[in-house]
Amino acid sequence: MSSIVYSNKFLIWSKKNLFSSWINTLLTVLSIYFIYEVSVFFLDWAVFKADFLTNFRGERIIDRTFCSKNIEPGSYGACWAIIHVRFYQFMYGFYPAAEVWRVNLVFFLLPFALVAIFFDKVPFRKYLLYFTLAFPFIAFYLLYGGPSLTTVGTNKWGGLLVTLFLGVTGIALAFPLSIALALGRRSNMPIISLLCVIFIEFIRGVPLITLLFTANVMLPLFLPDGVSPDNLLRALVAVTLFQSAYMAEAIRGGLQAIPRGQIEAARSMGLTYWQSTRKIVLPQALRISIPPIVNTSIGLFKDTSLVLIIGLFDLLGIGRAALADMTWTKLYYEVYVFVAIVFFIFCFAMSRYSLYLEKKLKTDNSS
Amino acid sequence: MQNNFLRKLIFDEKIRSIVIQTLVIGFFALLVYSISQTTAYNLEKRGIGTGFEFLGMSAGYDISFSLIDFTSKDTHLRAYYVGVLNTLLVSICGIFLATILGFLVGIIRLSSNWLFRNIAYVYVEFTRNVPVLLQIILWYSILIHLPKIKKAIQFFEYFYLSNRGLYSPAPIFKEGFSVVTWSFILAIIFSFFLRKFLKNKQNQTGKQFPIFSIMSAIIIFTPVVFFYIMGMPLEFEHPILKGFNFKGGMVIRPEFAGMLLGLSIYTAAFISETVRSGIIAVSKGQREASQALGLKSSLVMRLIVIPQALRVIIPPLTSQYLNLTKNSSLGIAIGYSDLVHGFGGISLNQTGKAIEIMLIVMVTYLIMSLTISVLMNFYNRMVQFKGNA
Amino acid sequence: MRQLKSLLMALTLVLFTSTSFAATLDDVKARGMLKCGSNTGLAGFGLPNDAGVWEGIDVDVCRAVAAAVFGDATKVEFVPTTSKVRFTVLQSGEIDMLSRNTTWTLQRDVELGLEFVGVNYYDGQGFMVPASLGVSSASELDGASVCIQVGTTTEMNLADYFSANGMSYEAVPVETNSEADAAYTAGRCDVYTTDASGLYASRAGYPDPSAHVVLPEIVSKEPLGPSVRHGDGAWADIVRWSLNAMIIAEEKGITSSNVDEMKNSKDPEVLRLLGVAQVGDTGAGYGQWLGLSDDWAYQIIKQVGNYSESFEKHIGPNTPINIQRGLNALYKDGGILYAPPFR
Structure with a gap:
C-alpha cells in the first residue's frame, strides 16, 4: 500500500521535475546518458580497473613499471600504490617517524578544539572553550617540541x-x-x-x-x-x-x-x-x-x-x-x-x- | 588646573581622538623609520646595491611567449611590458570565458529539470572547493601528456593538436583588407545609431521592429560584401611539420591554455553562483506579472529578469574578476611567462633587485585591480541608472 | 629608537631562531652546528639518500668545513635552497655558506654581495636530446623547443649561443630541476639544457638513461663553487682552505685511509697540512692563522676524504651519474684543478 503511494509520489515528482515538456524530457535523457558515461568512466578508472597495492598478476607494486597499465597497454585503471607508498609524506611530510604520534595527537585533538566554536549546543561547551583557548599552545608544544619533547624543526613538516x-x-x-x-x-x-x-x-x-x-x-x-x-x-x-x-x-x-x-x-x-x-x-x-x-x-x-x-x-x-x-x-x-x-x-x-x-x-x- | 587637563584628556572625545591619532601616527612613523633604517643597514652590510638603473640594462634571456617582439638584447623594462601584456592577455581571455561559462551554468542551475540542474551543481561544488593552483597544474599535466609533436592529432585538415599546443592556420592580411576592417567598424557604429533611432520610433509609435536581427544582419553582411568587392584579400598560412616543430600558422601554447582553462573553469563556478542568486533575487511576482502580460519566457528573461539581476550581480562579479586577475599570477607554477614569472622571477634573479622588482610588481597589480574596480563601478552605475529610469 | 629596536628584538627572539653576521666563525661555534645551503636535490652533488642523509660532492665541502671547525663532519645542518632564493638566504644570514652547484660570475661575486672561495667542479652548459631525434651536434638545433631551468645563468648562455649561431628556438622556462625533467620526458621540449653535470644527474634518474644523449658542445664556462657572505674574510678563508685541503690531499696522495701513516711523511707540505709541523718556533701549527685547531685538515681528510675520493664516490665513472674527471682532474693529470701551495 505505502509503496504504491511512494511510487505515485515519485511519478508526480518526476513528471514535474523531469518530463514536464518535450525539451525537459530530452534534457533528462541527455543528462542520464552523460551521468552514465562519466560515472562509468570514472568508477572504472578509480575502482574497478584500478590497482591498489598489487597489479592484475598479483605482484606488489613498487614503482610505476609494475602498474597494470604499464604491463598491459590496453588497460587504463588508476595505480593507487603511489598514494599508499607516499601516504606518510602526504600526511606528515618529513616528520620523524618516531615522533609522529605527536602529530596524530594534534590531529585527534583538533576537532575537540573546534567543536565549541562551530556549534553552540555542545555539552560542556564552557570547558571546551577553555580547551580551545589553550589548544594553540598545546599544539605548538606538541608539534615543535620543547621541554621533554625533542625539537622537530618546521623544515621537517x-x-x-x-x-x-x-x-x-x-x-x-x-x-x-x-x-x-x-x-x-x-x-x-x-x-x-x-x-x-x-x-x-x-x-x-x-x-x-x-x-x-x-x-x-x-x-x-x-x-x-x-x-x-x-x-x-x-x-x-x-x-x-x-x-x-x-x-x-x-x-x-x-x-x-x-x-x-x-x-x-x-x-x-x-x-x-x-x-x-x-x-x-x-x-x-x-x-x-x-x-x-x-x-x-x-x-x-x-x-x-x-x-x-x-x-x-x-x-x-x-x-x-x-x-x-x-x-x-x-x-x-x-x-x-x-x-x-x-x-x-x-x-x-x-x-x-x-x-x-x-x-x-x-x-x-x-x- | 592639571587635573582639569587630565579630565579633558580622558573624557573630551575630540581631544582624546586627537591624542590617540597623534600617538598612532607617531608609532607608525617610528615603525616605518625603524624598518627603513634596518633595511638600509642590512642592504649596506650585505653589499646589495639599490636603484632602478637595472631597468635599462639588457635582460639577457629570451621570452618565447610574447605579444611584442622580445629578444635577449632587450631591456628588463621591456621584459616587464611583456609580462604585463601576458598577464592582461590571460586575464582578459579568462574573464571573457569565465563570464560566458558562469552565466550559462548559473542559468542551468535554475533549470526546472532536476537532473540537468544538479549536474551543474556538482560541477560548481567540485571546482570551487579545490584549489585553483591544483586545477591549473592538473590541466597543464593533461596538456603536456597529449601526443608528442611527431604524432600530433590532425583535424579539420589544417589543425594539429600536440603537447606543444594547438596549431591552426594563421590569417595573412593582404592589401585591401583594411577596407574590410573599416567597413566592419563602421557597420557596428551605424547599427548602434540605427538601434537608437528605431527604439525612439518604437517608443513613439508603439510599432515593434526586429532590432536585433536587423543589427546582426548589418554587422555581418557589410564586411562580407566588402570582402568580395576587394577581391578576397585574405590568405591562410598553414602549419607544416618541419624539423623539430611546426612552422607557420598560429599556436596556442599548453602553458597559456592550462592557465586559461584552470582560471576560467574555476572562476565560472563562482560567477554561476552570483548569477543564480542574482536571478533569484528578482522577485517571483515580477516574473509572473510579465508572463501574465503575455511575454514569451525568453523575453521575460531578457527584458525583465536579467536587467534587474545585473544590479545585484555586478558587485560580486567585480570581485570575481579581481580574483581571476590576481590568480593569473600563478603562471609561475607551470611556466607561463606572466608578470610574476618573467619580470618578477627571472629578472629578479638576474639582477638581485628584490625590493625594487617586488614593489613594481605589486604596484602593477594594484593598478590593474583599481582599473577593474573603476570600470566595473562605471558599468554598475550605468546599469543602475537604466534600471531606475 | 634603540629601545624600540631592542623591544622588537626581544619580542621576536622569543619566537624566532637567531643568527647574526658579526663573525661567522664565532656564530657557528656558538651554535655548535654549521648551516649549509644545499641543492633541493641533484643526484651526485647534493641529494638526501633513502635514509635522509645528504650525499654529493657539494655537500662534502660543507662536511669538510664542519670537520675543520668542529673536528666532526656530521655537525652540519643542510638547508635546501632553490636557485631562486639561494643568494637571499645566504645574504640574510640564514646559512653560513652556500655549496650547491652555483656558477662563479662577476656579478654574483661583486654586486650580489657574495664571495666565491674557489671551484669544486668545472662545469659547462650542455644539451641533452632524446637519442631518437638523431641529432649529433647542438648546431642542428635550429627551431627546437628548449626546456630551461630558470634562475641561473643558463637562460643567458642559451640566448647567446642561439643568437650567435643565427638559430631560433622556443624557450620553455621551468622553475625546478624536476619540472624540467617532467616537461622534457613528456616531450614538451626537444632539448633540455643546463650544466652538463646536471644533465648527467638527471639522465641517471630516467627510466631508460641510454635513450638520451648529451651533445658534445659545451657552450659556457661554469665554474661551480662554494660561496660565503661578502665582508667576513676570516670565514671565507676557512671555507676556501677547507676546499683547498681536499685538493692538496689528492695531489699529495693522502686519502682517508692512509692519512694516519702520512703523518710520518717526509714531505714538509704534507706535515704542514696534517698539523704536524709548526709555524717557525711558535709551538703551534698552521691552524692558528685560521683560528682553527692544528689538525683541521687532518680531520677533513680523515672524515670526508680527499677531492678524488669524494668525486669517485658520488659522480665518478663507477656511479650511476658516470662523469669522467676531464677538466676536473688535477693539473698534473691533464685537468685544471690546481690549489695554491700550503705554506
Missing part, C-alpha cells in the same frame, strides 16, 4: 600537517586582527580609518603569491640583525595578513548591518565606545558576518597550496615531489585526484557549515 597548520593558524591569528581593522576602518578618527583602508585595500589588491615572495625574500631584510624567522613562519605571516584583510571586509559588512540607533542608544545610556562595541555591536555583527568569514576561510584554506611556489611542502607540494620521482612521474592523475579529494572534503564541509549557519541566522531572526 609537510603534507596535510602544513596545510592544516597554515589554514587553521592563519585563520585564528587573522581573526582578532581583522576585528581591529574593521573597527578601525569604521572609526571616526580619520587617520586611523585611513591607515586601515590603505592596509586592507593594498592587501586585497595584490596576489597572495607576491605577499608570499615578499615575506620569503624580503622579511629578513626588514628585520633587525639576528632575527630570522623560518620559512614556515614567514609564510604564516603572509597568510595571516592576507586573510585579515579579507576577513575585515566580511566583518565590516556585519558592522554596517547594525542600526545606528542601537549604538546611539547605548552611548546615551552612558556606555563608552568600548563598552558599547564589546557588549552591543560586536556580538551582533560577528553573528551576521560568520557565513562570509567562513567563505573567506575556505578561500584561504585553498590558497595555502600556493606555498609550494616558495618551496614549502604542503599537501600539493608533497604531491608534486612524489611526481618528481622518476619512478612515479606518469601517475599525475592519481596524485592530483587524491589531493583534490582531500581539499574537497575540508572545503565542502566548511561550505556546508556556512550554509547551515545562514539558514540558522534566518530562522533566528524571523522568530
